[in-house]
Amino acid sequence: MRPLPVLPQLPDGRLEEGFAESKPAYNEAEAVTEANRCLYCVDAPCVKSCPTGIDIPEFIRKIATGNVKGAARTILAENILGYSCARVCPVEVLCAGGCVYNAWGRQPIAIGRLQRFATETTLAQGGMRALYASKIKPKTGKRVALVGAGPASLAAAALLAMEGHECVIFERKQYAGGLNTLGIAPYKLKANDAMKEIAWIFELGAIELRTGTSVVSGDISIEGTVTAKSLLRDFDAVFLGLGLGPDSALGAKNEAGPGVYGAVDLIEKIKSDPAMTLKGVTHALVIGGGNTAIDIAHELALLNVGDVAMVYRRGREDMSAYAHEIEYGMKHGVRVLTERVLTEVVRDASGNVTHGKLARAQGGKPVPGTEETVPCQLIAMAIGQSRATEVATAFDGVALDSKGRVVVDPTTHRTGNAKVWSGGDCVNGGKEVVNAAQEAKLAVRDMLRALAG
Amino acid sequence: MADLEITFCGVKSPNPFWLASAPPANTGGQVMRAFDAGWGGAVWKTLGDPITNVSSRFGGIDYANARMMGLNNIELITDRPLEVNLKEMYEVKKRYPKHTLVASLMVETRENWREIIKKVEDVGSDILELNFGCPHGMCERGMGSAVGQEPKVLEEITRWVVEDAKVPVIVKLTPNTGDINEPAEAAAKGGAHAISLINTIKSLIGVDLEKMVPNPRVATKSTNGGYCGPAVKPIALFMVSQVAKNELSGKLPISGIGGISNWRDAAEFIALGATSVQVCTAVMHYGYRIVEDMIEGLSDFLDSKGMKSVEELRGKALDSYVEWGDLDLDYNIKAQINADTCIGCNLCYTACMDGAHQCIHIPGRTKEQSLAAGHYHIPDSVPLVPVKVAGIPAGRHVPVVDEHECIGCNLCALVCPVPGTITMVERAGSLGKKETWNDRVAQGRDLNPGSLESTVAKRAKR
Numbered sequence: 001m002r003p004l005p006v007l008p009q010l011p012d013g014r015l016e017e018g019f020a021e022s023k024p025a026y027n028e029a030e031a032v033t034e035a036n037r038c039l040y041c042v043d044a045p046c047v048k049s050c051p052t053g054i055d056i057p058e059f060i061r062k063i064a065t066g067n068v069k070g071a072a073r074t075i076l077a078e079n080i081l082g083y084s085c086a087r088v089c090p091v092e093v094l095c096a097g098g099c100v101y102n103a104w105g106r107q108p109i110a111i112g113r114l115q116r117f118a119t120e121t122t123l124a125q126g127g128m129r130a131l132y133a134s135k136i137k138p139k140t141g142k143r144v145a146l147v148g149a150g151p152a153s154l155a156a157a158a159l160l161a162m163e164g165h166e167c168v169i170f171e172r173k174q175y176a177g178g179l180n181t182l183g184i185a186p187y188k189l190k191a192n193d194a195m196k197e198i199a200w201i202f203e204l205g206a207i208e209l210r211t212g213t214s215v216v217s218g219d220i221s222i223e224g225t226v227t228a229k230s231l232l233r234d235f236d237a238v239f240l241g242l243g244l245g246p247d248s249a250l251g252a253k254n255e256a257g258p259g260v261y262g263a264v265d266l267i268e269k270i271k272s273d274p275a276m277t278l279k280g281v282t283h284a285l286v287i288g289g290g291n292t293a294i295d296i297a298h299e300l301a302l303l304n305v306g307d308v309a310m311v312y313r314r315g316r317e318d319m320s321a322y323a324h325e326i327e328y329g330m331k332h333g334v335r336v337l338t339e340r341v342l343t344e345v346v347r348d349a350s351g352n353v354t355h356g357k358l359a360r361a362q363g364g365k366p367v368p369g370t371e372e373t374v375p376c377q378l379i380a381m382a383i384g385q386s387r388a389t390e391v392a393t394a395f396d397g398v399a400l401d402s403k404g405r406v407v408v409d410p411t412t413h414r415t416g417n418a419k420v421w422s423g424g425d426c427v428n429g430g431k432e433v434v435n436a437a438q439e440a441k442l443a444v445r446d447m448l449r450a451l452a453g
Numbered sequence: 454m455a456d457l458e459i460t461f462c463g464v465k466s467p468n469p470f471w472l473a474s475a476p477p478a479n480t481g482g483q484v485m486r487a488f489d490a491g492w493g494g495a496v497w498k499t500l501g502d503p504i505t506n507v508s509s510r511f512g513g514i515d516y517a518n519a520r521m522m523g524l525n526n527i528e529l530i531t532d533r534p535l536e537v538n539l540k541e542m543y544e545v546k547k548r549y550p551k552h553t554l555v556a557s558l559m560v561e562t563r564e565n566w567r568e569i570i571k572k573v574e575d576v577g578s579d580i581l582e583l584n585f586g587c588p589h590g591m592c593e594r595g596m597g598s599a600v601g602q603e604p605k606v607l608e609e610i611t612r613w614v615v616e617d618a619k620v621p622v623i624v625k626l627t628p629n630t631g632d633i634n635e636p637a638e639a640a641a642k643g644g645a646h647a648i649s650l651i652n653t654i655k656s657l658i659g660v661d662l663e664k665m666v667p668n669p670r671v672a673t674k675s676t677n678g679g680y681c682g683p684a685v686k687p688i689a690l691f692m693v694s695q696v697a698k699n700e701l702s703g704k705l706p707i708s709g710i711g712g713i714s715n716w717r718d719a720a721e722f723i724a725l726g727a728t729s730v731q732v733c734t735a736v737m738h739y740g741y742r743i744v745e746d747m748i749e750g751l752s753d754f755l756d757s758k759g760m761k762s763v764e765e766l767r768g769k770a771l772d773s774y775v776e777w778g779d780l781d782l783d784y785n786i787k788a789q790i791n792a793d794t795c796i797g798c799n800l801c802y803t804a805c806m807d808g809a810h811q812c813i814h815i816p817g818r819t820k821e822q823s824l825a826a827g828h829y830h831i832p833d834s835v836p837l838v839p840v841k842v843a844g845i846p847a848g849r850h851v852p853v854v855d856e857h858e859c860i861g862c863n864l865c866a867l868v869c870p871v872p873g874t875i876t877m878v879e880r881a882g883s884l885g886k887k888e889t890w891n892d893r894v895a896q897g898r899d900l901n902p903g904s905l906e907s908t909v910a911k912r913a914k915r
Contacts, residue, residue, distance in 0.1 A: 036517040039870050042799035043815060045849055064517070100796040103842035104871065 007198060008175055008211060010191050013274035015303060019186035022328070023087070023113050031117040035064035038109050041100055046111060049098030052079035052438045056095055056111055063118055072122035072131060075115055080158045081151055081437040083123060083197045084180050086115035087189040089434050090291075092324040127200040128158070136205060137164035142451045145170065145235040147215050147391075150178020151433045152424025153241035154201055155440035156447075161205030163448055168235070169207065170226060172214040175272065178243050179425075180433055182268040185295045187302065191271045217394030228394035237419055237447050238395065240406060241440070242426035245386035250287060253344035255381075259353030260345055263288065263296040263382035270299060281377045283307045285356050287342050288382030289319035296380045298329035305378070309335040311342055311356075313364040341366040345379060353377055388426065395420050405429050413443035414450075421447055455755035457493075457748060459763050461706055461729050462621035462646045464579045466553040468493035469719065469763050470747050473710050473731035474557035474582065474625075476528065477741070481541025485548065490741035491748055494553030496649075496731060497542060499530035499584045500569060501559040501596075506532050512658035512668035512678065523684035524734045525658035527669060527676055529590045530559050535569075539576045546577030553729075555623070559584040559596050563613050570617050580620055582708075583611065583645075585636070586627035586652020589678045598652065601627035604639035611643025621646035623708060626696075628685075629655045633692045637702035648696055649708035649731065651689045653679025682734040686712030690725055694774050697726025715743070716750030723763060724770035778891035783882030786861035788813070788854045794874045797840040797849035801865035801875060812858035813865060816850040830858045856880070 026034065038060040046056040055074050062071035075082035091097070091112040099108035122131060129136070142165045146153040149171035157167040175181050181194040201207065216225045231238050247262020249255060261269075263286065269276035284305045286297040289312035301308045310329075312319055316338050319326065326336065339361045346355035355373045359366035387404035397417035399407045406422040408415050413423050423439030425431065457468035471494035472478040472487055479498040487495060510528040513521040531538060546554050556573035558581055560566055570581065585607055587597030600606050607624070615622050624640035626633065628651040640648055657677050659668045667675035689711020696702045709727030713719055714735035722730050735743055751763070760766055790801070805813040811828050816837045823831050832855040840849045854865075866875040893899040900912050 033518055039798045039800060041797075042803040044799075045797065100798045103796045103840065 007195055007202070007209065009195070010175065010272055011274050014191075014270070014272060015276055015278070016186040016190055016271040019190070019299075019302060022187040023110075023116075025120060026110075026113050026117045028117075028121075031063055031114055032066070034110050035060045035114055037101075038064070039100065045098035045100060046095040046109075050078075050095045051432070051434045052085075052441065054078040054082070054095075054115075059118060060109065060111070060114055063114055068118055069122050069131070071114075071118035075119055076128070076131070078441075079434065079437045080128075080155050080201070080441075081180075081197065081433060082115060083119040083200075084151070084184075084189060084194055085432075085434045085437060086112050086119055087193070088180070088184050089432060090322050090325070093322055094432075094434070123197075123200055127203050129200070129203040132162060132204065136162050139166065139206065140164040140451070142166065142236045143168065143234070144237045144239060144447070144451075145231040146239045146241060147231070148178060148241040148243055148424075148426075149173075149176035149209060149211070150241050150243045150424060150436065151180050152243075152426075152436035152440045153178075153239060154180075154198060155437045156239045156241065156421075156423070156444050157207050158201040158204050159441065159444040160447065161201075161207050163451075164205065165236075165451060166206040167208065169209050170213045170215055170231075171209065171211045174211055176209055176211065178241075179264075182271050183264060184271075185267070185299055186271060187298075215391050215394070217391065228391065232395060232417075232419060235419075236451055237421065238417075239440075239443060239447070240392055240395070240398070240415070240420060240422035240426060241424045241436070242388050242392060242406070242422075244425045244430055245388035247381055248384045248386055250342060250381055250383055252342045253357075254347055255345050257345070257347060257351055257353075259347075259377060260379045260381065262385075263292045263380045264385060266380050267292075267296055267299065270303070278303055278305060278378070281305050283374070283376040284309070284378040284380065285342065285358075285374070285376045286310045286380045286382055288312065288384075289314065289321060289338075290382060290384075291321045291325060293380075293382035294321040294325045294329050294334070296382055297334045298325070298332060300378070300380070301329065301333040307335070308333065309337050309374070309376075311337045311340050311358060313339065313341045313361045315339060342379070343371060346373065353379060385430065392422070392426070398422075403429060408443075411442065412446035413439055414446055418450070455752050455760060456762055457752055457755075459493075459728055461553070461708070462580060462623075464553055464621060465551070466493045466729065467551060468748055469723065469727075469729040469751075470494075470744055471496055471553060471555070471708065471729050471731045472736065473733040474499050474555075474584065475733035475737070477733060477736040479531070480533075481545050484541075484545050484554075487736075487741045487744075488545075488549045488552050491744040492552075492741065494555060494579075494729065495545075496555040496557050496582050497538065499557040499559045499587070500535060500538055500573065501530050501565075503532050503534055504529040504590075507671045509669045509671045513682075514658055514684065521682060521734070521738055523658070523680055524682040524737065525656050525669070525678040525680050526653070527589055527671075527678040530584070530587070535572065539572055542573065542578065543576035546579075553579050555580045555582050557582045557584050557625070558614075559587065559591060561594075561596060566610070566613050567617050570614060574619055578620060580623060580647075581614065581618055582623040582625050582649060583614060584625050584652070585610075586625045586650070587679065588627055588629050588653055588655040589676065598627035598629050598655070601625075601636050601652070602630050604635045607636055608639040608643040611640055611645050615644035615646075623647040623649045625652055625710075626650040626692075627652045628688060628692055628711075633695050634699050634702070637696040637699055641699075641701040641705060645705060647706040647708060647728075648702055649710055650696060651685070651692050651711045653681045654685055654688065656680035681712065682738075683712045683714055686718060690721060693722055693727055694725040694771060697768060697771055698774070714738075716747040716754065719747060720751055720754055720766065721770075723766045724768070725774065726768045726771050728763075728767060778894065779889050781882075781887045781889060782893075783884040783887055785880045785882040786877040787856045787859045787880050788861070788863075788865050789876050789878045790851055790854060790865075791874045791876070792838045792851040793841055794871050795840055795851045796842060796871055796874075797851065798870060799852060800868045800870065802852045804864050804868045809862050809864045810858055810860050812855040812860075814853045814855060816853055828855075830855060832857060 059071040059074040095111045096108040146169045340358045341361045344357035360370035398415040421443040424436035474496040484495045512525045514523040516522045556578035585601035591597035592599040624645040706728040708729045709722030710731040719730045838851040869875040
């Protein structure tokens, strides 16, 4: 077997390392017992609820019979990121949410945990290269550039590499994996496990990773950049997996400064930065009502921040975070404050956050004169992320929609430039890893036709 | 409350639930604990010249998450000295005089039989059971099923025993035979007072694919064993009813054995002609305590049917067990799916498509899609009835039975995971009156269209 590709490894001493898994790995007996509960439905609703359309009853049956490798094949055939998706997918609202057992008042099948068992068990024995040894095609001489090393690009690279195409991934950050490495709540998936999947993918063929490299418009590239033009010139196809940009700011008084973090940035620090510490933080506010908000609130609660309050400007029913995630976070101490808006960050003389001013909200807007001051040493802004799609327009013919998303044909994921495809958050505006995997799959299907032509 | 006391060959027993001759009835201590739990009788682990057993004796077969649907054993008869067993049997009978103590016996020569009969009668055995059924190990030594498979030998040995015994004699039959009627009739001819069946079925429970040795593995080898447990119940029910319907053996009381795990199983055996039932695997799996439910359940069941005794239940279902030729060809049932409880798993659909008559449709398909899926007949309407139960994503619909094509096979109802959701409802028959195949044979109308030319020609000559 070839040696594992050398990927930048995360340093020790990160806060993430202390987290326990919310859904621990099944051992074989547990997996078989759970698999045997599956009814093996026909035209199954779980499959219809999976964005990648994995034949779930089939892979579960294979686990039940002891055909674990076959189960992994069934999963990966539809979703090459089947391992990480098994761990990060909100199965409660996807496959398991569709399970017929819900209708019968029974616990739905733990599809995510079974998928993890099948992929983890199988891939631990030689990775994807061993599983697909006979399927990997000889080199075609064709080269594909992939911009961004997040789930979309990784999925695309895996599928392209198996077909013999050479892939070069350009990533502006230090680590590959995008949100899979740096943005998933640590109780679901830790960065080093995400890296494991990346290593399996890199074994599949000629995939090169260039970290610390941004794609730029114009004609001039300096150290750490590469121009869109050169990619179009030097590669047979380009895939844009740009993801999303930095956290948005709220615009509250005194917001800028230490102690106030963008939620995505804070999660990234918890997962990758050994210098990150929560020393002295006893109270924290998380502003926002989405899944990133509940994730960081839950993480802070699990990191023993005594009081973590999620502050949302509308009602509980308007929160876009999954109900199961909110409930789970509340179980670990997260408080949810609705119909409140942060109007001001109160800082002491040395600039440290001491309090937040919260106003009552009506229709999402603060009502003047209703402010109360609550203690906090840390505030996380989880009110959305900006776009990182501007660079897409540097590729001739690639357009953005009014919301800044890369415009593609939804069936082929080809952009207005015949040599450029795109998928993932930069196209869908911010969805799950499984959506990125599906979009990459659709893009690669079309790319393969184009590259063969 | 119905009285569960039975009289078996003149011997009274507090209830029809006996431990079968097997590991649960191996020692006096076990049998006494069983009697304390409520068992009405026990057939002691078979006595004879003590054998040497191997380590690693049982193998099980699971189905999905159900453990030990079937059990296979390669254990032989008792490995304890005769006098030890006799002493304990004496003690048991002394302390539990009203409970039924049955001595299971397996020896070779007439002298052996004489000696052991006297000894077990002397310690108070109420009944003798002749083990002509064991299909492993002992049969290779000319005993057990080796006797049960040779009606003449069986009859002869039975005669010896009956001549020498003062207490009633049960002959225990092996199912490992072409026709159970033959050994049953031989037992009756030999003078047996009762018959018990079935002993275990000759089997190999499985193969360890890593070691390439069948189970249970004894060092590097294995051997065939005897199969029992819930999986063998249908075979046992059939054989019990055969013996019960037989003109000769049907006159004898039957002790039913084979996969009995609860009162319902017991009631079925009794309804097909058994007077007592014997239990082994369920006790090995769950312990003596299961008898509490058996006693209570059977008693309540008898009450619910207005029956005052087990005897009233005995053989109640026997008359309705007939040969195929006596079944009504005009009987007509169709599957009906309850839209209120259907969970939309479509298992009925796939079972009907691949295992039956392609008459269950998934709503929402075009005629072309249905034909492509493998349907031959498209009903006029396949209504879109949404699955109603809560928490379901939109777009799932209750499968639809095409009554025109449904032949009433029951398969869909059998595979449906939600009990009671698919029922078979009676419809008017196409013949308009009851008619059996035997009626047609009697009237010379037993040639169906599409028969072989040679059959048609042969009939023409008749």
